[in-house]
Amino acid sequence: MEIPAPLRLRIDRDALMSNWQALDRLSGAATCGAAVKANGYGLGAIQVAETLAGAGCRDFFVANWAEARALAPLGLTVSVLHGLRAEDVAAARAGFARPVLNTPEQIVRWRESGGGPCDVMVDTGINRLGVSVEAVREGLLDGLMLETLLSHLACADEDVPMNARQQAVFASLKHRTPARRMSLANSAGIGLGKDYHFDLTRPGLALYGGVPRADMAAHLRSVVRPEAQILQRRMVPAGETVGYNATWTAPASTEVAILNLGYADGYRRALSGLGAAIVDGVALPVLGRVSMDLIAIDVSARPGLAEGDWLAMDYDLARASALSGVSQYELLTGLGQRFARG
């Protein structure tokens, strides 16, 4: 017996495709790949990867080998950003993805396990994962079947001198390694212009409707929209309050809908009193605190809405992030498991 979920995540596949196409165009002569780690930023990695492959995307990035294995049935070209632990060698030898080697130890491990096509991350200043530029210059990568040399920008969503510094260091490795291709830019990096594109770009956030730099907004469409069912409609008399800690008091008698959605679903508590549902372009505000599993919406403007009806939330990522102070990345990847996705 299937029990229909009282909340669903609408995923606009056309918008997802359109965003990839826009990012591919903005990547100029470079090829555009896709970061689909963290379950496709919370949307569903398989569905996302299928859709993007249909749009023409050929290079996919995940964080770990379990994520790569989940995509294996699709037969795509997948790179595993977090490299090759001893525990990963068996998975890596199975051949459904290639490692992004991040340390000299991982390079040795890959060679000793039989080698083959791989990627390498070189650290140009973020000091997260990657081998050093000096080691690369000294020949650490010589003899590898190196498909793509990657580096990662620390501040691509800001206009700061660090971007040009990282770009210059990375560019200085051109033709100095056996790499067939070079790749630097995430979503925001694409917006920094053609010097940052190299051969392959790796957007994540912007594919899913996030806007990493304001100047990219015009090219990107919203992809996700949480929807939830009205569990109860009630009239709250003037002077009464709604929700935990009674943070909202009705100034006049107010029609309120209680929706099956809360912070345990990723609808963040920081949107208390700030978020809204959208009906026919009209914003219906969230009243009071977001609870774990419920929110209250002012539906005075929509007398026809009743128990069992569905409401779509405003989930424009840039706007919701500005309102709540929660990053667009967290707003996406935090969307929970109780949603029916589709």
Ligand SMILES: *Cc1c(COP(=O)(O)O)cnc(C)c1O
């Ligand atoms: C997550 C990630 C990306 C994608 O970044 P966005 O900011 O989401 O576009 C690209 N490269 C690496 C190494 C990453 O970890």
